[in-house]
Amino acid sequence: MYKSIPERCAARVLSGGPIVTVSSQSSDGVADIMTAAWNCPFDSNIVQVTLDLGHTTSENIKNTAKFVVGIPAKEQIAEIMKAGSVHGRDVGDKFDSLSIPYELSEKLGLKVLRDQLAYIECELFDFDIFAKSGICLGKAVSVYVQDKAWNDAEECFLDGAKHTLHHVKDNVFLCGHSIIEG
Ligand SMILES: Cc1cc2nc3c(=O)[nH]c(=O)nc-3n(C[C@H](O)[C@H](O)[C@H](O)COP(=O)(O)O)c2cc1C
Secondary structure, eight states, X not given: OXXXXXXXXXXXXXXXXXXXXXXXXXXXXXXXXXXXXXXXXEETTXXXXXXXXXXXXXXXHHHHOEEEEEEOBGGGHHHHHHHTTXXXXXXXXXXXXXXXXXXXXXXXXXXXXXXXXXXXXXXXXXXXXXXXXXEEEEEEEEEEEOGGGEETXXXXXXXXXXXXXXXXXXXXXXXXXXXXXX
């Protein structure tokens, strides 16, 4: 037997994918990071994040065509709530101003949240779609996963979704079978 829930919950039902961070840099070199719940695969090597065009991240991506999508671990709720709470244009380098720990991504050299489960370095796949709609398609130029977290044989996270965060609302996330709050 099914029960009907409101249409606004469509995204909640679909929300199998983990919350992500999006790292970028302005054309004059100021690093930024934001949090994005709305994301999904688009093709085997192309990821989609839906970005408000008013975000500093969107301006950066339009100007540089480069960004990194990171998959944070369940211990990183505090950092992703910080990254999702202010605009880079108001505070400058968010890693420095909000004390968000970082490392540099391997190929693009962008600041990313340190010790995430994985990150995907991306080039903007379609400028026009993004500028018109905020649908940001990123073609992977490289993908890095924590070696301790990855199952090479099955090509998936070793523990499934036990360590990834799946956004519900506000600072509430699903992690494995539990609801946790930041
Ligand atoms: C849990 C969470 C999920 C979010 N998901 C999205 C999202 O999917 N798309 C989006 O445009 N903004 C999303 N945001 C908002 C941005 O992360 C936030 O506005 C951020 O401050 C933008 O930073 P920027 O202006 O430096 O790019 C989310 C924020 C939080 C806390």
